[in-house]
Amino acid sequence: MGRNRTTKEKVEEFSKGVLETSMDMSLFIVGLGIQSYSISSGRTDFFKALENSGDFVKSVKKNYLRRGVYSATQKKYLEKNENGWQLTNEGQIRLDEILPKYHRKRLWDGKIYLITYDVPESKRKDRDLLRGYLKRIGCGMFQASVWLTPYDPAEQLTRFIKDFRISGFIAVSNIGRDGNVGRMSVKDLVQSVYCLDRLNERYRYFLIESQKQRMTLIETNFHFLSILKDDPQLPFSLLPDGWLGDKAFNVYNTLIAAA
Numbered sequence: 001m002g003r004n005r006t007t008k009e010k011v012e013e014f015s016k017g018v019l020e021t022s023m024d025m026s027l028f029i030v031g032l033g034i035q036s037y038s039i040s041s042g043r044t045d046f047f048k049a050l051e052n053s054g055d056f057v058k059s060v061k062k063n064y065l066r067r068g069v070y071s072a073t074q075k076k077y078l079e080k081n082e083n084g085w086q087l088t089n090e091g092q093i094r095l096d097e098i099l100p101k102y103h104r105k106r107l108w109d110g111k112i113y114l115i116t117y118d119v120p121e122s123k124r125k126d127r128d129l130l131r132g133y134l135k136r137i138g139c140g141m142f143q144a145s146v147w148l149t150p151y152d153p154a155e156q157l158t159r160f161i162k163d164f165r166i167s168g169f170i171a172v173s174n175i176g177r178d179g180n181v182g183r184m185s186v187k188d189l190v191q192s193v194y195c196l197d198r199l200n201e202r203y204r205y206f207l208i209e210s211q212k213q214r215m216t217l218i219e220t221n222f223h224f225l226s227i228l229k230d231d232p233q234l235p236f237s238l239l240p241d242g243w244l245g246d247k248a249f250n251v252y253n254t255l256i257a258a259a
Contacts, residue, residue: 011060014226017136018098020069025060027095029075030085032217044248100229108235109149110135111174112186114149115139115157121166133160138232140193148193150235190238202227203244210251218254223253 019025069085072078075093087095093185115134119127131141137156152208154172161170175186184192191197206223209215231245239245 011222014222014229017191017214018100018225018229021071022064023071023077024068024094024098026065026068026072027087028099029065029079030072030094030220031087031092032221063109067246077172098122100225100231102228102245104235104246106120106233106235108237109152111150111152111176112190113149113152113154113172113174114142115149115153115170115172117145117168117170118164123167126164126168129164130160130166130170133157139171140190142189142230145233148190149232150190150238184229187238190234191240194232194234195232196240196243199227199231200240200242200244203229203248206248207251210255220255 015025019028039223047201069078069170070093073080075090076088078085079088079096080086099139117127119130133151134141134147136155137149138151139153152174153171155171159174160166209223210220226247233245236243
């Protein structure tokens with residue numbers, strides 16, 4: 001197991017690709033009900049309440065969150081009531097869209113799909129956009145310019161390529177059911193490409209930390225969701241023996257319900 005991550009590292013890890021703006025960070029905190037620790041109302045209490053959140057207040061600057069609250073209010077994602085701040089319906093929709101979700105049901109057609117592309121060096125921006133999108137929809141890099149996924153990406157890719165006018169050659173193919181790539185079985189290939197052993201160790205560490213009962217509500221959320229955002233949520237039959245994702249999710253739900 002690797003070294004323990006600090007709260008600051010967990011915040012940065014979770015923020016990358018999820019809470020990229022101060023506005024989304026503020027929505028997340030209000031959504032957790034952190035401000036409910038404060039008795040009186042007003043914006044100042046929102047930040048004072050963070051002092052009940054362990055080392056988190058040391059990891060995110062208050063001015064950063066103030067800008068976020070202001071932006072969220074301007075966009076009508078947040079509103080003030082007698083208890084402080086609360087999410088509007090639009091704010092809740094926004095938060096639901098950006099937070100990673102754990103899928104208990106994972107329909108799979110039994111195939112592995114390969115995405116190959118050849119984007120000219122002169123179109124590096126297009127290539128970077130494509131790589132970022134492939135990662136975002138749960139694809140794993142097999143080789144340079146070759147990615148794979150157990151979920152058919154054709155429809156999503158076609159829409160993405162059209163919307164962003166990506167140039168170059170991009171193809172989707174599948175290796176059928178029970179296929180092999182070289183000497184590796186599909187299951188072994190998927191576990192290697194997605195580094196599932198490393199991801200499982202992160203879930204294992206979360207379970208260990210949760211047993212110590214030292215994490216605050218916000219630390220629990222940052223710890224678990226920082227792992228979940230990196231979980232491709234592959235079909236259960238492709239996961240390694242001893243996979244801890246489902247157990248970690250159940251423990252996470254229990255901790256949140258008890259908070």
